Amino acid sequence: MSNPVSDEITRSTAAELAERIHRREVSAVEVTQAHLDRIAGVDPEINAFLHVDGTGALAAAEAVDAALASGEAPASPLAGVPLALKDILTTKGVPTTCGSRMLEGWLPPYDATVTRRLREAGVVVLGKTNMDEFAMGSSTENSAYGVTRNPWDRDRIPGGSGGGSSASLAAFEAPLAIGTDTGGSIRQPGAVTGTVGVKPTYGGVSRYGLVAFSSSLDQAGPCARTVLDAALLHEVIGGHDPLDSTSIDAPVPPVVAAARQGASGDLTGVRVGVVTQFAGEGYQPGVLRSFDAAVQLLAELGAEIVEVSCPHFDYAMGAYYLIAPSECSSNLARFDAMRYGLRVGDDGARLSAEEVMSLTREAGFGPEVKRRIMIGTHALSSGYYDAYYGQAQKVRTLIARDFAAAYEKVDVLVSPTTPTTAFRIGERVDDPLAMYLADLCTIPANLAGNAAMSVPSGLSDEDGLPVGLQVMAPAQADDRMYRVSAAFEVARDAAQGGPLIHRVPDLAVTA
Amino acid sequence: MPAISRDEVAHLARLARLAVTEEELDTFASQLGVILESVAKVGEVAAGDIPPTSHAVPLTNVFRADEVRPGLTQREALAAAPAVEENRFRVPRILGEEQ
Numbered sequence: 001m002s003n004p005v006s007d008e009i010t011r012s013t014a015a016e017l018a019e020r021i022h023r024r025e026v027s028a029v030e031v032t033q034a035h036l037d038r039i040a041g042v043d044p045e046i047n048a049f050l051h052v053d054g055t056g057a058l059a060a061a062e063a064v065d066a067a068l069a070s071g072e073a074p075a076s077p078l079a080g081v082p083l084a085l086k087d088i089l090t091t092k093g094v095p096t097t098c099g100s101r102m103l104e105g106w107l108p109p110y111d112a113t114v115t116r117r118l119r120e121a122g123v124v125v126l127g128k129t130n131m132d133e134f135a136m137g138s139s140t141e142n143s144a145y146g147v148t149r150n151p152w153d154r155d156r157i158p159g160g161s162g163g164g165s166s167a168s169l170a171a172f173e174a175p176l177a178i179g180t181d182t183g184g185s186i187r188q189p190g191a192v193t194g195t196v197g198v199k200p201t202y203g204g205v206s207r208y209g210l211v212a213f214s215s216s217l218d219q220a221g222p223c224a225r226t227v228l229d230a231a232l233l234h235e236v237i238g239g240h241d242p243l244d245s246t247s248i249d250a251p252v253p254p255v256v257a258a259a260r261q262g263a264s265g266d267l268t269g270v271r272v273g274v275v276t277q278f279a280g281e282g283y284q285p286g287v288l289r290s291f292d293a294a295v296q297l298l299a300e301l302g303a304e305i306v307e308v309s310c311p312h313f314d315y316a317m318g319a320y321y322l323i324a325p326s327e328c329s330s331n332l333a334r335f336d337a338m339r340y341g342l343r344v345g346d347d348g349a350r351l352s353a354e355e356v357m358s359l360t361r362e363a364g365f366g367p368e369v370k371r372r373i374m375i376g377t378h379a380l381s382s383g384y385y386d387a388y389y390g391q392a393q394k395v396r397t398l399i400a401r402d403f404a405a406a407y408e409k410v411d412v413l414v415s416p417t418t419p420t421t422a423f424r425i426g427e428r429v430d431d432p433l434a435m436y437l438a439d440l441c442t443i444p445a446n447l448a449g450n451a452a453m454s455v456p457s458g459l460s461d462e463d464g465l466p467v468g469l470q471v472m473a474p475a476q477a478d479d480r481m482y483r484v485s486a487a488f489e490v491a492r493d494a495a496q497g498g499p500l501i502h503r504v505p506d507l508a509v510t511a
Numbered sequence: 512m513p514a515i516s517r518d519e520v521a522h523l524a525r526l527a528r529l530a531v532t533e534e535e536l537d538t539f540a541s542q543l544g545v546i547l548e549s550v551a552k553v554g555e556v557a558a559g560d561i562p563p564t565s566h567a568v569p570l571t572n573v574f575r576a577d578e579v580r581p582g583l584t585q586r587e588a589l590a591a592a593p594a595v596e597e598n599r600f601r602v603p604r605i606l607g608e609e610q
Contacts, residue, residue, distance in 0.1 A: 319550075375550075381523075397563060
């Protein structure tokens with residue numbers, strides 16, 4: 001049943017909700033309940049959530065309301081605002097599955113640093129979102145718990161691995177979400193659902209409690225429907241964490257100020273590089289047309305457009321699909337059926353620990369995870385190491401150098417976020433290489449550890465589906481991409497007659 | 512780079528402790544072959560004297576103060592264990608009969 005008051009709440013931005021909650025025009029409990037109702041109404045169709053924690057969410061919202069009622073200042077600019085958390089970040093006592101049978105029913109004994117910071121900031125965690133198993137995939141079809149559907153077209157994928165987080169935003173089930181991005185798992189879902197997805201600089205957000213896939217690439221980041229909302233969330237979760245030795249010991253770049261500055265719509269003096277490698281074969285014409293129009297808008301805002309060549313980006317896919325599986329084969333060795341998670345075949349007598357381990361891993365992992373573990377095992381084995389893993393690491397150096405050379409000439413780089421719009425569910429599931437192509441444009445920033453984000457550029461003229469503009473910036477210069485994206489967002493809405501996200505088809509709500 | 516044989520896949524599965532089925536061996540042999548052929552493209556780059564990058568952030572020896580901090584209790588640590596006996600993880604036998 002549709003309810004005008006709760007519809008009005010669920011279609012608001014996080015910044016708007018926070019302001020109204022903090023002024024006590026609406027309570028955090030009302031806002032949370034409106035989102036829980038929306039989830040109950042549309043999620044049977046979308047399947048963005050693996051677990052909804054209604055009790056925990058309402059308790060967190062009540063605590064925010066009580067603090068405000070007693071005259072306390074809000075714990076953060078987002079206190080009281082609900083959020084959907086990717087099911088790869090641990091939540092104490094709340095299921096965390098990583099989309100895998102291996103962790104079915106697991107209740108983590110601790111909170112991830114991201115989870116803890118959200119709680120301390122008064123952000124209300126609604127539940128845990130669906131994802132490709134252990135974040136390996138580009139469609140959320142590799143989840144052991146069913147596919148998530150794209151709210152723009154329910155026969156299509158919502159991207160991956162964080163398809164649940166991005167779909168929850170596009171379905172107005174949550175105004176904010178957290179994703180993790182190893183090769184594009186925040187940005188690509190953002191692009192295909194018409195939402196904003198940010199991969200901060202590597203080390204900008206703590207990985208403590210983020211179940212590891214590829215440790216030198218994994219990065220948690222904010223997902224939202226507007227650039228400002230993403231920036232507000234970025235500042236809540238970002239910053240140094242002694243529990244993650246790779247987290248950067250420096251202040252979070254001023255991303256909120258940059259988003260507000262960008263919203264003024266002036267990019268005079270900003271140099272924007274268009275990467276020539278991201279076009280041509282394999283790119284959908286409608287995506288390229290949307291991208292060209294976006295670059296035109298940036299120029300109209302005063303940005304100086306420069307063509308930039310990054311020749312080694314052509315080898316980024318190859319390097320990524322050696323490095324990430326290598327790290328994955330090592331990281332996922334922890335699932336040994338001994339201390340937590342699934343155990344299969346333990347008869348208490350005959351079978352050895354090693355046999356139980358092998359039977360458990362066979363039963364607990366899906367096909368894509370097995371493929372990557374085996375590719376990684378192969379790439380790291382003696383006789384192949386130099387040709388595969390060693391060479392991939394050298395290519396990684398060359399890609400970082402391409403970026404460094406480009407950033408001597410420009411402030412940010414832009415490209416389409418993904419070569420095509422959302423593909424159909426089932427279309428690429430038996431063709432791993434075709435699936436991997438979805439991350440063609442997003443992978444280089446992960447390999448170099450730079451910042452990158454996707455902001456919707458519009459709808460593709462041939463299929464009416466969302467297209468993402470990727471904006472990349474040097475490490476620790478995340479604020480630059482927020483400024484450019486916020487300016488673009490304002491110009492896009494003016495040119496296209498209102499926020500893109502308002503053009504999502506209405507979902508049938510089940511009473 | 513040649514495609515990968517069924518026997519090689521069986522070897523990798525053993526190394527990775529995956530009790531794959533006969534049917535999976537066929538599927539994975541063909542899929543891994545296609546993937547490896549594609550990623551072998553990195554070999555085309557002349558990178559002889561280029562230093563490898565293992566990590567985007569060059570960090571060495573990150574220290575923290577050596578202070579006692581609370582950790583998990585034994586009960587918390589065992590709460591998710593597949594099997595527990597006498598307040599310890601119970602595991603399947605770890606030695607063969609001849610050992």
